[in-house]
Amino acid sequence: MTLQEVTRLAKMGEGLHVEFKKKVAHPEKIVREIIAMANTEGGYLLIGIDDDGTVSGQKYIEEDIFILDKAIKSLIKPNLQPEKAILPITAKKGVAIYQIEKSNLRPHFILEDNKKKSYVRVEDRSIQASKEVWEIIKRQKHEQDVFFNYGEKETLLMKALTDQPNITLNQFAQIANLSRYMASRTLIKLVLANVLKIVPREMEDLYALK
Template sequence: MTLQEVKYLASQGEGLKIEFKKKAAFPEKIVKEFIALANTAGGVVMIGVDDDGTVSGQKFIEEEIYVMEKAIQELIFPKLDYELFRIDLNAKKGVAVFKLEKSSNRPHFLKVDKKRHSFIRVEDRSVQASIEVWEILKRSKNPKDTVFTYGRKEEVLLKYLAESEKITLKEYSKLAKIPKFLASKTLVRLVLANVLRIHPQESEDYFTLREQGV
């Protein structure tokens, strides 16, 4: 990767597939960006780029790289693959670009105090994945024909979505008068069966009917 390519990427601004970091301070927090990108659509994390896209570089960029690689290795599970590019701006400053593909081993997660935290990318933010997103990512790794049983709870849901634009887990649970865990399982199954589409959000995910052929 060349400096010209780095400046071009930086000029795009942060988004679904691009994240800027001035420096590798608090690497235990930055790794969530790596997880989110790998779990969603892939992308790049750029160290030495300001929030406004200025490629200002960072002194001792090799130390920034060391800190981040150590955090990636120790905190992200399962192992995360990436490409690393180091670009020197001058004798003192450089930029590091970590390039990630959409991972075939997703969902990746951050393990802290025996707890697993997974993240996905929503526009230009990395947000914690809901239980439903986690299940969909995990089960979609090994595609199989998902049995679509059409009962009362499915009928209520599809009838509602034929008249309304979207529905949340809480709304569906209340509408169908079923426990949240059962509503969750039903929604996940219908997403995997390509009947519904999930729209991850920072606060609460919502679901819509999937258009034919999409």
């Protein structure tokens, strides 16, 4: 990637496919961004970019790369190895470019407080994936037709989605008088069948007709 291409990406600002940092101050947090991109649609992580998108570079960028690579290797499960390159800006400053592909091994996760936590990219943010998002990511890797019986709970769901643009898991469970587990299984199956789409959110995911 050329300096012109990096500058163009930085000027566009952070988004679904782009995240940039000035330096590797908190590698465990940056690892979450890498996981989120690998679990979603891939993208670029740029180190040495100011908050306003200025490509100023980072001093001794090799040290930052060493620290981040160590975190990637030790924290991310299953193992993930994004491609990387260094673009010199001056004699002492450079930009690190990590290219993250949508992973065939997704969902990737990190262990935090002895719990598996995964992340997905939503617009310009990386958020923790719910159990439903995790399951959908895992099962979407295997392309196969998903069949379901259109019963009473599905009818109640479709009626609710004609009256409102989206619904949460808790709302559906209440409307259909289902346990949270059964409501979750139903929504996951309908997403996998391409009837619904899921919109990950930090508080509660939203489900809408596709």
